[in-house]
Structure formats: C-alpha cells, structure tokens
Amino acid sequence: MDSKIEGKDEQGLSYVINDDANTLPMDKLDPTGVVVKPKWRGTAQDKKDMEVLGRHQVLRRNFRFLSMLGFGSTLICTWEILLSYIGFVSTNGGTAMLFWGYLVVLVGVWCTYASLSEMASMAPTAGGQYHWVSEFAPPRHQKFLSYMVGWICMTGWQAGLLSVGFLVGTIIQGLIVLNDATYTFERWHGTLLVWAVTSFCVIFNTYLAKRLPAVEGVVLTIHVMGLFAIIVPLWVLSPRATSKDALLTFTNAGGWPTTGLSAMIGLLTPMGSLLGFDCCVHMAEEVEDSGRTLPRSIMWSVYLNGTMGFIMAVTMCYCLGDVTEVLKTETGYPFIQVFYNATQSYAATNVMVTIIIITITACCVSEVATCSRQLWSFARDKGVPFSDWLAFVSPTMHIPLRAIIVSLCVTCFVSLINIVSTSALNAIVSLGVVALLSSYYITIACLIWRRLYGDALPVRRWSLGKHGLAVNIASLIFMTPILFFAFWPVATPVEPSSMNWAVVMFFGVIIWSLVYYSIWGKHSYIGPVRVVKRDL
Numbered sequence: 001m002d003s004k005i006e007g008k009d010e011q012g013l014s015y016v017i018n019d020d021a022n023t024l025p026m027d028k029l030d031p032t033g034v035v036v037k038p039k040w041r042g043t044a045q046d047k048k049d050m051e052v053l054g055r056h057q058v059l060r061r062n063f064r065f066l067s068m069l070g071f072g073s074t075l076i077c078t079w080e081i082l083l084s085y086i087g088f089v090s091t092n093g094g095t096a097m098l099f100w101g102y103l104v105v106l107v108g109v110w111c112t113y114a115s116l117s118e119m120a121s122m123a124p125t126a127g128g129q130y131h132w133v134s135e136f137a138p139p140r141h142q143k144f145l146s147y148m149v150g151w152i153c154m155t156g157w158q159a160g161l162l163s164v165g166f167l168v169g170t171i172i173q174g175l176i177v178l179n180d181a182t183y184t185f186e187r188w189h190g191t192l193l194v195w196a197v198t199s200f201c202v203i204f205n206t207y208l209a210k211r212l213p214a215v216e217g218v219v220l221t222i223h224v225m226g227l228f229a230i231i232v233p234l235w236v237l238s239p240r241a242t243s244k245d246a247l248l249t250f251t252n253a254g255g256w257p258t259t260g261l262s263a264m265i266g267l268l269t270p271m272g273s274l275l276g277f278d279c280c281v282h283m284a285e286e287v288e289d290s291g292r293t294l295p296r297s298i299m300w301s302v303y304l305n306g307t308m309g310f311i312m313a314v315t316m317c318y319c320l321g322d323v324t325e326v327l328k329t330e331t332g333y334p335f336i337q338v339f340y341n342a343t344q345s346y347a348a349t350n351v352m353v354t355i356i357i358i359t360i361t362a363c364c365v366s367e368v369a370t371c372s373r374q375l376w377s378f379a380r381d382k383g384v385p386f387s388d389w390l391a392f393v394s395p396t397m398h399i400p401l402r403a404i405i406v407s408l409c410v411t412c413f414v415s416l417i418n419i420v421s422t423s424a425l426n427a428i429v430s431l432g433v434v435a436l437l438s439s440y441y442i443t444i445a446c447l448i449w450r451r452l453y454g455d456a457l458p459v460r461r462w463s464l465g466k467h468g469l470a471v472n473i474a475s476l477i478f479m480t481p482i483l484f485f486a487f488w489p490v491a492t493p494v495e496p497s498s499m500n501w502a503v504v505m506f507f508g509v510i511i512w513s514l515v516y517y518s519i520w521g522k523h524s525y526i527g528p529v530r531v532v533k534r535d536l
Contacts, residue, residue, distance in 0.1 A: 034058040034395045043289045053125050054531025055285070058393045059400075063213050063287045065297060070216030072280045072301030074223050075366035078309035080356050081273040083335040084167055086316055087327055090334065091490060093259075093266030094251030095241070095317040101263070102270040102313045106306050108478030109274045113302050114464060115444045115472050117295035120281050121460035124290035126377040127528055128281040129153050129443040134529040135458075136443075136450040143527040144517070145446065149439050150378045151513040155506075156435030157371035160276060161198070162411045163429040164364045166418065168357060169193030174331035175353050179346055185332065187418050194415040201365045202408045205372070209399050212369065219362040226355040227308050230339075231315045233352070238319035238342040246317040254491035264485050271482055272433055273309055277301055278440070279370040282377070295462035372407050376400030382524040385516070423497050430502035434486045435509075441479050448472045458534060 034056075041047060042061035050057055063071065089098045119132045130150035137145045169190045176183050205212070252262035280297045284290045287297075320326065320334075321341050329337035335356075339349045379390035394401045417424045450457060451469050464471050489500040517525070 034393050034398070036060060036398065040398070042287075045289060045291060049124055049291055050285075052533055053123060053131075053528070054533060055125065057285070058398065059126075059286045060210075060398045061286055061288045061290075062210065063283060063293075065293050066220075067213035067216045068280055068283070068287055068293060068297035069300050069304070070218075070220035070223075071213075071283065071366055071369075072277055072297050073304050074216060074219045074359065074362050075279045075370065076274065076276050076301065076305050077223070077360055077363045078273045078305035079227055079312035080359050080363075081167075082269065082309055082312050083316070083356065084171070084333065084360075085269045085272060086320070086338075087334045088490060089266040089269035090251070090320070090323050090327060091253045091266070092251075092256070093263035094249060094253075094323070095246050095320060096248055096250045097263045097266045098269065098313050099247050099317050101267045102310060105267065105270040105274055106310070108475065108482075109271075109277075109306070110302060111471050111475040111478060112440055112444070113277045113298055115447065115468075115475050116278055116281065116440065117298045117462060118460060118464050118468065119443070119447060120284065120294040120298065121291050121462040122458040123532075124281075124284040124287070124294050125528070126282050126285045126373045127381070128278055128284070128374065128377075129439045130378065130381075130383070131528040132443050133446050134527045135532060136454065137446040138449060138453075142529055143522075143525065145442065146527050146529075147383055147517055147521055147525050148510075148513060149442050150381075150383045151509065152435050152442075153439040154371075154375055154378055154384070155509045156432050156439060157282075157367070157374050158407065158410050159428050159432030159435060161364070161367040161371050161407060162194070162414055163432050164360060164367050165194040165198045165201075165411055166190065166415065166429070168197045168360050168364060171333060171336075171353065171357055171360070174333045174336050175350065175357075177331045178336055178340060178349065185330075187422065191415045191418045194418070195412050197361060197364055198368070198408055198411045201361070201368045202404055204365050205368045205404055206397065206399065206401065209397060212365070215362075216366070219359065222355070222362075223359050224304075224308070226359055227311065229355060230352050231311065233348065234315055234319040234338070234342050237344075238338070239321055241318050241320070251323075256492060264481065265488050265490070267482065268433065268486060270309075270313070271486075274302075274306065275433060275436055278436070279366060282370045282373040285373075292461045368404060368407060372400050372403040375407065376403040379403065381526045381528060383521065385520075387524065421497075423499065424501060427499075427501035427505055430486060430500055431505045431509075434483065434502055434506050437479055437483050437486065438506075441476060441483065444472050444475055448476070 036057050040060040040062060041057050046061060093101060123131055123135060125131050130146045130153060133149045134142050134146035172193055173185055173190055177185055250259050250263055252259040254262050254265065256262040256265070277298050280294055280301070284294055287293050319338070319342065321338060326334040326337045326341070331337060336349065336353055339352045343349055376391060378384055379387040384390060390403055390406065392402050393399065414428065448469065451472070487500060487503040489498055491498065
C-alpha cells in the first residue's frame with residue numbers, strides 16, 4: 001500500500017511525496033525538509049561518511065563508477081578542447097611544444113589529481129577544495145583560507161561554464177561560416193547561442209536529472225568513438241609533416257623575446273585541455289560508495305582522457321598542414337579549416353565538427369551539474385550572499401534547483417560582454433583556468449602542512465601511501481610556473497584589445513570576497529571543520 005510523506009520546505013511551502021515501496025519514517029526527514037528514499041542513500045559507508053562530515057543526505061546517490069567515469073571524461077573533453085585551442089599553441093611553441101608540453105603537463109596533472117583524489121577519499125563531500133582546506137590548514141587560518149578557496153573555486157567553475165557555452169556557440173558559428181560565404185560573423189549571434197546551449201543544459205539538469213548517469217555512459221561512448229572518427233580521415237587524407245618539423249621545431253609567432261618564453265605561454269593549451277577533473281568531487285554526495293568510487297573515477301578519467309588527448313596531439317603535430325593558412329581561417333577555429341583541407345568535403349567536415357559540438361555540449365551539461373553543486377555546497381556553509389535561499393534543494397527533484405538557475409543567469413549575463421569585447425570574454429576563459437589552479441594550489445599546500453606539522457591524516461580508502469608527500473610537492477612545483485604564465489597575453493605588442501585581463505578579474509574577485517568577508521562573511525560563514533566529527 002502506498003504511503004505519503006508530507007512536509008514543508010525551508011520556504012514554508014507544503015509538499016507530499018509518495019514513498020510507495022520504500023517507506024521512510026518521519027524522523028529521517030532532513031532539517032531542510034528533504035526526504036531521500038533509502039535506496040538513494042548509498043552504502044553503509046556513505047552514511048557513515050555523511051555522519052562524520054556532519055552532513056545530511058538530501059541528494060540522490062544514483063551515480064556509480066562507470067557513470068562517474070563518463071561524467072569526468074566528457075566534462076574535461078581533452079581531445080576536443082585541445083583541437084579548439086590549437087591556434088593558441090600554434091602561435092606560441094608550435095607543434096613541438098604541443099607534443100613535449102603535453103607529456104610534461106600530463107605528468108604534472110597526474111600528481112595534482114592524485115593528491116586531490118586522496119583527499120576526496122578522506123572527505124567525499126560536494127564542497128571539495130574549500131572543505132579540505134578547512135580540515136587541513138593551520139587551525140588559526142582554517143576559516144579564512146577555506147572561505148577564500150570557496151570563492152576562488154566557485155569563480156573557476158562559473159567561468160568554466162561560460163567558457164564551454166561560448167566554445168559551443170562560436171564553433172557553430174564557425175561551421176556556418178564554412179558553409180555559407182555570405183554569413184557575417186556577429187558577436188551577438190555567439191552570445192545568443194551561448195544562451196541557447198546553456199538553457200538546454202539547464203533543462204537537462206532539471207527535468208532529466210534522473211537520467212544524467214545513464215546519459216553519461218552514452219556520451220562516453222561517443223567521446224571515445226568520436227576520436228577515431230576524426231583522426232582516421234586526418235591520417236589518411238592530410239599532408240604529413242616530417243618528424244623533425246612536427247616534434248623538434250619550436251615556433252615564436254607571438255613576438256616574444258625568446259622561443260623558450262613563447263613555449264612556456266603555449267604550455268597553457270595542453271594544461272587547459274586537462275583541467276577540471278575535480279568535477280567528480282563536487283558530485284560526491286550523489287555517488288554510491290563515494291569514498292572509493294570518487295578517487296577511482298578521477299584517476300581513470302585522467303588515464304583515459306590523457307591517452308586520447310595524446311593521440312590527438314600527435315595527430316595535430318603531423319596533420320596540421322600549413323600553419324599560416326589555418327591560422328587565417330575565416331571560421332575562427334583552425335581545426336575546422338584543417339578538417340576541410342584534409343577531406344575537401346563540406347559534408348565530411350560538417351560531420352566531424354558536429355561530433356565535437358555534441359561532445360562539448362555534453363561537457364556543458366556536466367558543467368552545469370558541477371558548478372551548481374559547488375555553489376550549493378558553499379551556500380550551505382553560508383559563504384555567499386543569499387545563502388539560505390541558494391542552499392535550497394527541491395524536495396521532489398532532489399537537485400539544488402536555485403543554484404542551477406543562478407548558474408544559468410550568471411552565464412547569460414556575463415556572456416553579454418562578448419557583444420562589447422571579445423578580449424574581455426577570452427579573459428574570463430583564462431580566469432577559469434587561473435581560479436581552479438589556485439584552488440588546487442592552496443588545497444594541496446594545506447595538505448602538505450598537515451602531513452608535516454598537523455595530526456595524522458584521516459582514514460582513507462584510496463591512498464598514495466609513503467609517496468604522498470613527494471607527489472604533493474611535485475604537484476606544487478608543476479603548478480607554480482603554469483599559474484604565473486596563465487596571466488600572460490598571447491602575443492606582443494600588448495594593447496588593450498589583446499591584453500589578458502584575467503589578472504584584473506581574478507584580483508577583482510579576491511577583493512570583493514575580502515570585502516564581503518570583512519563585513520558579513522566572518523560572522524555568517526561556517527567552516528566545514530566545525531561540523532566534522534572525526535571521532536565517530
């Protein structure tokens with residue numbers, strides 16, 4: 001016989017949930033008024049983890065290892081992003097930098113995400129970096145550093161959502177340019193396409209949220225098979241560069257004083273294509289057996305995407321063709337011109353580019369899920385304005401609905417900048433890279449402090465063992481120059497239109513968060529360590 005659970009959400013609105021086969025006693029209601037059926041509450045270890053972390057289960061745990069592998073791999077879209085930004089590394093460093101730089105970045109990225117994976121096993125929570133800082137930083141600095149990392153990480157993911165939506169929109173425009181010589185590439189068209197793509201992804205994350213794990217498995221298949229659908233025609237039909245030109249010739253088309261400096265700036269292309277695997281972490285409270293599944297999903301995503309990205313990097317090194325010609329393409333994206341030069345067919349090029357549009361759109365779907373969960377978690381700890389309103393979880397859909405809508409609004413509003421200035425929007429893309437890297441840097445630095453001077457680390461089910469400290473230090477050494485050059489422009493001479501304004505935006509966010517903290521945040525923000533109960 002069906003039973004009903006009645007209650008009110010935090011806004012005082014009444015609701016009724018039919019609990020059919022899984023009757024849940026009223027004493028299992030979360031203080032927010034959200035009910036999660038037993039089958040969606042995860043394993044016994046998940047329940048224990050939530051108790052230790054001082055959290056209540058308000059989201060459904062419907063992700064498992066394969067769906068999280070799909071989630072992490074398709075959100076990062078390594079080989080697709082590498083193609084999209086191939087013009088950047090062609091200007092600074094060339095194909096030689098793409099090849100050798102990718103290998104260097106892959107090693108550094110492994111150290112970085114292995115460090116984060118170990119922390120994810122210690123504290124599998126949607127808060128991710130800011131929660132870990134709250135636990136592992138020196139006690140007197142825990143609250144402030146945690147708060148700052150929360151703002152930095154939130155900024156990184158919101159900027160990342162805009163970046164991906166902008167990428168899809170402008171690739172669609174580039175494909176139109178290729179097929180219709182009369183089309184005029186208008187910036188406001190790109191902005192409208194950003195709105196359309198992001199709105200579609202938001203609808204998917206609301207009305208089809210329960211289907212997201214299944215869809216991730218399907219998109220993972222497209223992500224893998226699509227790589228071969230693109231590289232096979234390129235290897236068969238493209239003019240082939242010699243190994244000397246492809247792997248040993250570094251270029252400096254950016255006008256920098258030395259080729260080495262140009263190559264260091266070009267290193268940001270492989271870095272950007274391998275950034276963001278912490279996306280899995282922010283879905284932690286929707287993953288079954290998350291303490292074990294999360295680190296495995298992160299690392300296997302690194303292995304899978306790293307391998308596919310390397311295959312695409314090698315393909316571009318040999319099959320790029322005349323760099324000067326492809327950089328001058330009217331489409332705005334050199335890879336579209338490379339596809340057409342190889343196939344000499346509009347139909348084939350359209351199909352190949354459509355594969356990339358589909359996979360990056362799927363990436364945008366996952367971006368919406370990730371950035372909304374991170375925002376919701378930070379609001380739950382009262383780190384942002386209107387925290388109580390943003391922390392709302394729909395009692396029937398079991399998603400942070402308001403955080404999703406706010407993420408959409410932020411993207412639509414900020415994308416208006418593109419109408420006025422493309423360079424400003426490009427700076428927001430760089431801002432996402434800088435913000436996420438900064439959150440990793442501070443978090444891992446706090447972990448190193450805890451290893452050296454603090455209490456023993458919490459129990460974890462995925463561990464780096466005796467190599468943990470060395471891996472943590474190696475990741476910081478790797479990220480230091482990357483962070484430094486992430487603020488640099490693409491070429492000289494530097495003018496307002498070509499300046500990388502990410503440095504202004506990044507420190508603007510820092511200043512705003514400091515102001516908010518000094519007036520409201522230090523009174524309202526609840527550092528996660530205050531609710532953690534490690535003695536359970």
